[in-house]
Amino acid sequence: LSGKVSFHQTYYYIMLIATFSVPFSYLTGILEWKKRYRGAMIPIFYAKIRYGMVIFVLGGLCTLWYFIYPGVLENVGIQRLAFILLNVSILVPLMYMGHLGSIIVYEKVV
Numbered sequence: 283l284s285g286k287v288s289f290h291q292t293y294y295y296i297m298l299i300a301t302f303s304v305p306f307s308y309l310t311g312i313l314e315w316k317k318r319y320r321g322a323m324i325p326i327f328y329a330k331i332r333y334g335m336v337i338f339v340l341g342g343l344c345t346l347w348y349f350i351y352p353g354v355l356e357n358v359g360i361q362r363l364a365f366i367l368l369n370v371s372i373l374v375p376l377m378y379m380g381h382l383g384s385i386i387v388y389e390k391v392v
Contacts, residue, residue: 290355294348301341308334330382333375340372 311334315327347365348354354365 290352293355294345294352297341297345297348301338301345304334304338304341326382326386330379333379333382336375337372337379340368340375344369344372 311330315321319327344365347368351361354361356362
């Protein structure tokens with residue numbers, strides 16, 4: 283998109299860090315859930331688990347795609363559009379997980 287190598291490298295490393303931080307975020311979330319809610323499984327926790335997996339898969343696909351084909355953003359065509367849409371699609375489940383988290387924090391769910 284920009285044609286600058288530093289932009290592409292920065293994108294790749296940020297995606298690597300973000301994708302590989304998801305399991306650690308999961309672990310801390312599960313530990314806190316077991317401690318604070320004594321492992322009570324209600325629909326909101328199922329939803330957070332599912333959407334967390336979706337985010338991990340989407341982030342992994344974006345990172346893997348760029349690793350395999352680093353020139354994807356330089357091409358004009360359907361591949362670049364699909365790649366950008368895949369990256370942007372991470373935002374929807376991410377925002378919904380934030381919404382669910384705010385329900386847990388600011389409302390008594392259990």
